[in-house]
Amino acid sequence: MAEREALRAELGYRPDEQVCIVTVGGSGVGGHLLRRVIAAFPEARERVPGLRMVVVAGPRIDPASLPAADGLEVRAYVHELYRHLAACDLAVVQGGLTTCMELAACGRPFLYFPLRHHFEQSFHVAHRLDRYRAGGRMDYATSTPAAIAAAIAEEIGRPTSYRPVETDGAARAAALIAELL
Numbered sequence: 001m002a003e004r005e006a007l008r009a010e011l012g013y014r015p016d017e018q019v020c021i022v023t024v025g026g027s028g029v030g031g032h033l034l035r036r037v038i039a040a041f042p043e044a045r046e047r048v049p050g051l052r053m054v055v056v057a058g059p060r061i062d063p064a065s066l067p068a069a070d071g072l073e074v075r076a077y078v079h080e081l082y083r084h085l086a087a088c089d090l091a092v093v094q095g096g097l098t099t100c101m102e103l104a105a106c107g108r109p110f111l112y113f114p115l116r117h118h119f120e121q122s123f124h125v126a127h128r129l130d131r132y133r134a135g136g137r138m139d140y141a142t143s144t145p146a147a148i149a150a151a152i153a154e155e156i157g158r159p160t161s162y163r164p165v166e167t168d169g170a171a172r173a174a175a176l177i178a179e180l181l
Contacts, residue, residue, distance in 0.1 A: 008087045013052070018156050020044075020053045021084050024094040028060035033113055033140060037092050038067050038074075040148035045071060047153035056081060090156040092148075095121040097128070104134035105165040109158045111136045111151055113143070134162040 005015065013019050022037050024030020034055055045051045054073045057063040063074045078084055085091055085099070086106040093099050095114035103110045112135050114121035129135045136155055138148070 004087060007083060011084060011087050013087055017050045017052045018048050018089045019087065020051060020090045020092060020152060020156060021056065021081075021088045022053060022092045023056040023078075023081065023085075023099065024058060024061075025096050025099065026058050026060065028058075029115065030058070030094050031061045031065070033094060034061065034066055036140070036143070036145060037148055038069060038072065040145035040152065041069050041072050043146060043149035044152040047149060048156055051152075051156070054078070054084070090152060090158075092152070095125055097121075097125045100125055100129055100135060101165060104129065104132050104162050105167075107160045107162055109136075109155045109160055110134075111138050111148075111155060113138050113140045116141065132163045132165065134160070 008015070008019075022034065024033055034057065038055060041053050044053070052071070052073070054075060055066065056078050057066060057074060057076050059077070063076045066074050068074070082102050085102055085108060088108060091099075091103055091108060091110040093103070093110055093112050095112040097120065100110070100112055112129070114126060114137065116122070126137060129137070136151065138151060143151075
């Protein structure tokens with residue numbers, strides 16, 4: 001806990017604010033999700049006083065193309081985003097494996113929206129997250145801004161009880177290879 005508080009202070013997050021990081025990865029396909037989460041921000045902020053939302057547009061979405069809202073931060077790029085994800089009170093993400101597993105490993109609450117018809121996100125990532133009891137899966141097609149605001153208010157800062165993510169993968173792989181040699 002003290003490590004996370006120190007990280008939050010280093011990154012400029014105050015102890016009295018609830019921080020929600022919204023990121024969709026490096027492709028432009030997440031622009032619609034960013035816009036819908038931004039549309040949810042005013043209601044989410046009413047439900048969560050002091051809510052600070054940082055939206056990461058990524059390399060292919062022009063931050064100027066996204067709506068502005070009072071109290072909303074839209075950034076083109078965040079250096080060492082994984083550290084911000086470890087420090088946040090909630091993340092809203094698209095559903096890629098790396099980001100979701102980083103959040104699960106850090107024990108941070110998160111909402112994820114797998115891309116429809118994307119096998120890895122809809123099946124593999126979802127199955128893996130289910131095994132770890134991590135994240136809250138949402139459906140973009142049926143999630144209105146009001147539903148997203150309600151989910152943000154319900155999930156932000158929620159204690160998690162995810163299964164621990166294994167950290168010995170390299171050692172296990174090396175042992176298997178050594179058996180073959």
